[in-house]
Each structure stands twice: as C-alpha cells, then as structure tokens.
Amino acid sequence: MDVKTKLKEMSAELDAPIKSYIEDEAPRNLIEACRQYPYAGGKRMRPSMVVAACRAVGGDGEKAIPLAVAIEYIHNFTLVHDDLMDGDEKRRGMTTSHVLYGLPTAILAGDALFAKAYDIISDLDIPSDAMRKVLKKVSVAVWDLARGQQMDINNENSGTVSMDDYIETIRLKTSVLFAAGAAGGALIGGADDATVESIHEYAMNLGVAFQMFDDILGIYGDPEKTGKSAGNDIRKGKSTVMVCHARENIKDKDTLDRFMSVFGKLDATDEEIEIARNILKESGSYDYAIEMAEKYTMDSIKCLDCLADSEDKAFMKALAEYSMSRDV
Amino acid sequence: MDVKTKLKEMSAELDAPIKSYIEDEAPRNLIEACRQYPYAGGKRMRPSMVVAACRAVGGDGEKAIPLAVAIEYIHNFTLVHDDLMDGDEKRRGMTTSHVLYGLPTAILAGDALFAKAYDIISDLDIPSDAMRKVLKKVSVAVWDLARGQQMDINNENSGTVSMDDYIETIRLKTSVLFAAGAAGGALIGGADDATVESIHEYAMNLGVAFQMFDDILGIYGDPEKTGKSAGNDIRKGKSTVMVCHARENIKDKDTLDRFMSVFGKLDATDEEIEIARNILKESGSYDYAIEMAEKYTMDSIKCLDCLADSEDKAFMKALAEYSMSRDV
Numbered sequence: 252m253d254v255k256t257k258l259k260e261m262s263a264e265l266d267a268p269i270k271s272y273i274e275d276e277a278p279r280n281l282i283e284a285c286r287q288y289p290y291a292g293g294k295r296m297r298p299s300m301v302v303a304a305c306r307a308v309g310g311d312g313e314k315a316i317p318l319a320v321a322i323e324y325i326h327n328f329t330l331v332h333d334d335l336m337d338g339d340e341k342r343r344g345m346t347t348s349h350v351l352y353g354l355p356t357a358i359l360a361g362d363a364l365f366a367k368a369y370d371i372i373s374d375l376d377i378p379s380d381a382m383r384k385v386l387k388k389v390s391v392a393v394w395d396l397a398r399g400q401q402m403d404i405n406n407e408n409s410g411t412v413s414m415d416d417y418i419e420t421i422r423l424k425t426s427v428l429f430a431a432g433a434a435g436g437a438l439i440g441g442a443d444d445a446t447v448e449s450i451h452e453y454a455m456n457l458g459v460a461f462q463m464f465d466d467i468l469g470i471y472g473d474p475e476k477t478g479k480s481a482g483n484d485i486r487k488g489k490s491t492v493m494v495c496h497a498r499e500n501i502k503d504k505d506t507l508d509r510f511m512s513v514f515g516k517l518d519a520t521d522e523e524i525e526i527a528r529n530i531l532k533e534s535g536s537y538d539y540a541i542e543m544a545e546k547y548t549m550d551s552i553k554c555l556d557c558l559a560d561s562e563d564k565a566f567m568k569a570l571a572e573y574s575m576s577r578d579v
Numbered sequence: 580m581d582v583k584t585k586l587k588e589m590s591a592e593l594d595a596p597i598k599s600y601i602e603d604e605a606p607r608n609l610i611e612a613c614r615q616y617p618y619a620g621g622k623r624m625r626p627s628m629v630v631a632a633c634r635a636v637g638g639d640g641e642k643a644i645p646l647a648v649a650i651e652y653i654h655n656f657t658l659v660h661d662d663l664m665d666g667d668e669k670r671r672g673m674t675t676s677h678v679l680y681g682l683p684t685a686i687l688a689g690d691a692l693f694a695k696a697y698d699i700i701s702d703l704d705i706p707s708d709a710m711r712k713v714l715k716k717v718s719v720a721v722w723d724l725a726r727g728q729q730m731d732i733n734n735e736n737s738g739t740v741s742m743d744d745y746i747e748t749i750r751l752k753t754s755v756l757f758a759a760g761a762a763g764g765a766l767i768g769g770a771d772d773a774t775v776e777s778i779h780e781y782a783m784n785l786g787v788a789f790q791m792f793d794d795i796l797g798i799y800g801d802p803e804k805t806g807k808s809a810g811n812d813i814r815k816g817k818s819t820v821m822v823c824h825a826r827e828n829i830k831d832k833d834t835l836d837r838f839m840s841v842f843g844k845l846d847a848t849d850e851e852i853e854i855a856r857n858i859l860k861e862s863g864s865y866d867y868a869i870e871m872a873e874k875y876t877m878d879s880i881k882c883l884d885c886l887a888d889s890e891d892k893a894f895m896k897a898l899a900e901y902s903m904s905r906d907v
Contacts, residue, residue: 277747281729332690336683355664355732358686359725362660362693366721369697373715379707386714387701393694397687401609404683419605 252562254569261299262292268316269298269323272371284352284360285367288327291345294579296461297429298323300570301436304450307555307563310440314376318385318439321368322432325393328364329428331357333400343478365393377439385435388451392431399423408488408515414495418459425465426458449557453567456551461574463544466491468578470528471537476579482524488515492543496536506530544575582897589627590620596644597626597651600699612680612688613695616655619673622907624789625757626651628898629764632778635883635891638768642704646713646767649696650760653717656692657724657756659685664732671806693721705767713763716779720759727751736816736843742823746787753793754786777885781895784879789902791872794819796906798856799865804907810852816843820871824864834858872903 273285298319305315333339334347335357341347349357372389375382402420406412433454437447468477469484470493484491494514501507513519513527531537551571558564601613626647633643661667662675663685669675677685700717703710730748734740740748761782765775796805797812798821812819822842829835841847841855859865879899886892 276726278726278729278733280733281726329690332686336686356729358660358664359729362657362689363722363725365690365693366718366725369714370718370722373711373718379711383701383707383710386697390694390698390701394691394698397691397694398604398606398609401606401684401687405606405608 252565252569254566254573257566257569258294258296258299258573261302262295265295265298265302265316265319265323268320272320272324272367280352280356281359281363284331284348284356285363287345287348287351287360288330289323289364294577295323296570296574297326297432300429300454300567301432303563303566303570304433304436305440307558307561307567308437308440308442308446308450309559310436310442315436315439317371317375318432318435321371321389322428322435324364324368324371325389326428328361328368329396329400331361331364335361336400336404341478375439381438381441385438388431388434388438392427395423395427399425399427403489406490409490410498410511412490412495414492414499417490417492417495420490421459421462422455425462426455429458429461430454446557449554453551453554453571456547456554457571457574460544460547460551460571463492463540463547464575464577466493467537467540467544470531473578478579481528482519482521485514485524485527486517486519492540493531493536496539497531497534500536500539501530501534506534541575548572548575580893580897582894582901585894585897586622586624586627586901589630590623593623593626593630593644593647593651596648600648600652600695608680608684609687609691612659612676612684613691615673615676615679615688616658617651617692622905623651624898624902625654625760628757628782628895629760631891631894631898632761632764632782633768635886635889635895636765636768636770636774636778637887638764638770643764643767645699645703646760646763649699649717650756650763652692652696652699653721654756656689656696657728659689659692661728663689664728669806703767709766709769713766716759716762716766720755723751723755727753727755731817734818737818738826738839740818740823742820742827745818745820745823748818749787749790750783753790754783757786757789758782774885777882781879781882781899784875784882785899785902788872788875788879788899791820791868791875792903792905794821795865795868795872798859801906806907809856810847810849813842813852813855814845814847820868821859821864824867825859825862828864828867829858829862834862869903876900876903 269289273282276282301319301322302312302315306312331348334342335349335354339347340350348360372382372386375385399420403424406416406420430451434447434451437450469479470481472481474481497510510527510530513523548571552568555564555567597617601610604610629647629650630640630643634640659676662670663677663682667675668678676688700710700714703713727748731752734744734748758779762775762779765778797807798809800809802809825838838855838858841851876899880896883892883895
C-alpha cells in the first residue's frame, strides 16, 4: 500500500468536514484564528486513523468523521498553544497564531477549538453509552497531554532525564491523543472492549515510534522538508531518545563533556552542532533510536492481530510503518 | 434568607469535592498550578447554583456535585487564561498563575482544568442521554465564552460599542457559564425541557445583572473589598453599561470630550479618574446601570415561577438579588 497516496485520499475526504464546523459568527478575528491551523492542512494522520479504526472493526466510517474532526481540532488547539509557549514564529512556513493574531486571541482560539471538539462529540450519531466512553477517552487524553507537555518543558536543559522519563513524556505528549482517536473510532464502529483496548495500544506504540522518529528528524532531518532548523533541538537542550542514550552510554568523559557543552547552548554555532550530531552517531545513539522506533512500530503492528484482514487494517499497519519512514 | 450565610454553607459543602479530583500525579508543578485557583476559594456562586437548581426541580443534590465541581474548574480555567491575557499580577490579593508558574504552565494548567471538567462530566451518575445534554450545554457555553472574551478585548478602547454590543458581550462572557451550570443542574435533577430552559434563562438574566453590577463595582466599588483599583476599568477603556449610556446620552459635547479624554488613558491621574466618575454620575449613566441591573434581576427571578416553592428556589431568588447587592 502506498501510504502517502492513501493519506492524501483520506485527507481530501476529511477536508470538507474539517471546514464545516466553525461557522461564520462574531467576532471575526477569533473565528479566523480558530480556522487558521485546521484549515492549513497537514498530514491528517490522527483523523485518518479515527476513520480507519472505525472501518477496520466493521463500522460505518461516515459515523466516525465527526470524531475525526474533533481529534484534529484538539491536535490543532495544542499546536496553537504550543507555538505560543515556545515563542515559535513559524510552523512549516506558516506564521504562527500568536504572531498573526496576538497572544490573547491565540489563547482563546485554542480554548475555543477545544470546546468545539466537545460540542462535536456531544452530537456523535451513536448510542449515548458509547458516546460517554468516547468522551472519557478523549478527556483523559487531553489531561495527560497537558502533563506530557509540562514534563517536556521540565526536561529541557535537564541533565538527569532518564530513558524511562523520556518514554513516559512522549507517551503522554504524543501517544495519548493518537490512542484516544483510534480507540474512539473503534468504539464508534461498535468494537468490543478487548478490541478497543488493542487498538488503543496499537496507537500508543505508534505514537512513541512517531515521536522518536520526530526527534530523529529534528536533528538529522532535511530542514528544507521538516521546516525546522536541524540544530534547534540540540540548542534548546531538548531531551530525546538519542540524548538519553548518549548520556547513559558514552563512557569517555571528554566526549560526553564535548556533547554536553553544546547541548542546551542557545548560541551554538553550526560547527558545534555538527560536532554534537557526529558524537550521537559515533556513540551509537542514533542507531539505538532507530532500533527503538522499529521496536515500537513492530509492537504497534502486533496489536492489530485481533482484526480481520481488510484494506483499513492494512492502512493502519502502513501508518505505523510510515510513522518512522517519513521525511517530514 | 441570608444569602451570604447560605453561600458560605454551600461553599463549605463543596470545598472537599472541589479538592478531590486533582490527584497527586507528575509533574508536580502542573498539578500545583491546576490546584491554585480552585483551592483558593471564592464566592462559589456558580457551583452553588448547580446544586440548588438540581434540588429546586426535586432532584438529589448529591448527584449534581460533580457537575458543580466541573463548572467551577471551567470558571477557574478561564480566570487563569484571563489573568495571563490581561497581564494581571494579582487576583484578589493572590499572585496570578502566570506570575507564579510562568506562562507555559499557566496555559497548560488552564487547558488541563478544562479537560478535567469533561472527564468529570463523562462520569456523571445519570442516564447517558441526560449526560449528553449536559455535555452539549457546557461545550456550547465555553465556545460562546471564548467569543465573549474576544468581543470584550475588541471592545476595549473602541469608541463605537453600542448598548446592544455590550449586552451581547456580557451574555457571552459571563451569563453562558452560569446558565450551562444551572440548566445542567436541572437536567441532573430530572427536569423537563421547558423547566430546563426556564432555569437557563434565569441564569442568563442573572449573569447579565451580575456583570453589570461587576462593572459598576469596578468603577464605584471599594477597592479594599473588590481588590481592584477603582480607576482601572476607565484607564483600560473598558466598555461598560455606564460608558455606553454616557456616549449615547451626553448631549453636551464638552462634557463628553472631557470624559473621552480620560477613557482609555492608561496614565490617567486619580484626579482625572474622579472627574470621569463624576461625569458618569451626573449624566445619569450610573443610575441607568443600576436600573438595568435591577431589570435583569427581576427578569431572572420571574423565570423561577415554574418552580414549586422550596428553600432552594428561595436561595436561587436570593442569588439573583445578591448578584447586584454585593460589595465584592
């Protein structure tokens, strides 16, 4: 399966629904700010997974579309607030919300998108008991997501983040929303509890692989494609699987000191960044990160065993593989 | 009925539940920030109204307590984000969230409180169909609340805010959350649709009176009690019922110019503020605001006619009267 083509197809199908829930209302500047991120496109991995999970358990994918939109709105609400917290001025070439509309409107747009997501969930065309379960999964996920983002901030420039801390952080900041969406799709599709939990676990593992690979792209990706300067994660002192591995495994004190003197150095030169990148390669930290991402991808795919073969199951498998084979 | 005593009683009953949902989890700084505002107390008007509305329609008040907590968390989430947007360093003597914990944690604490509120709603001990109705009311309210707050920001320093604009703004930024809480309480109590709508309308009107009186307190209240400098709303150019009335009714151009030269002047002296306050009194704008708040209070109380007499109905009536007779 060509996952990129399939994602583009799904994305095209989701485009109109994603643009249908934010109506023309006053005040115009808030409505525009609410629309900016969801209307700007993206890979739409999360909403595609919601619909695929619903179909893969034998459900009617149409009924999962509103939840797909809600999950995309929640994802976008977190991006708007993230960009503001990080003080980022650009996101993949687009001027960020707080720069375009100002801090108050960016905060309110995030809050409003979050509220709209729940409004959509309240209208899901499924029995109310199932809707209640979806609501629970999504609400717990966003609570956990906030915890994960705070951990990520706390980890910055910390010299003591362990591999376990790192995994816990990315499970919370990245996996839980994938998992709430996928499990929600399965619930809408009428899956039994065991299947819902398997699909939840599929997406939790996928999310870890996705974030690990994101962290690899952040340091070794092509800035032209990722839209991020390759050295920034090192300059910001961002704890990644590679950094945790390096800190725990580089035995030569001079080499580790050389790496740590660049890690978290906001004004590090490109030459210094290159030295740090080379150290992560030579220490085996890069290879380790790839191996770990592969392991989580395989764990993710294994969780799909409970499903009968179908095009949607194949797409879900392909999504797991894609989470660590993309260039952006 | 002594409403302040009754509010204190209700508040004492709600204290333990309000402190029971945010468990000890990592990371500690986020959990502390989530607890700060809800644990700090306050009048607890919104959660008290949720429980009273449930009982007043003949329901079991215990079942409404979780929603009361959820509404209080949502109220507090908006306060955390508001204080950040306004750059306020103090709220009734307490150091604000973003000053204490930093901007990112304050944003995340607001988001997390909002998510926790929905988690609580998903667990409400009522039939799922009723829970769905509560969810809808709350979600629409928070969407509207964000619109109202954006309108309020847009109105600042605007010389063209009409009375209708003002009323619409405060209905959205203040009334809708009162109304979602009260209607939600009635739904939990098993009220029929017509009764739920009457109680919704009761709280919408009460919210308008409450906000009008808040705006009066902001200019004529005792700063010792309100915790706000009496001139700040004028310095910030905040459109209130009095300002709208003054702009539409002061016929003497010199007087109006004198007022407008102080309105929105951030460095206005105390003498200038005193002149502006006197103009609002002499123009009848202060009296008009009081009359309007009285009208909305009466409209609010009229909506309670559908309820049989009870102590809770009496408390709801007293709350409406209190919304414009308080000193803080």
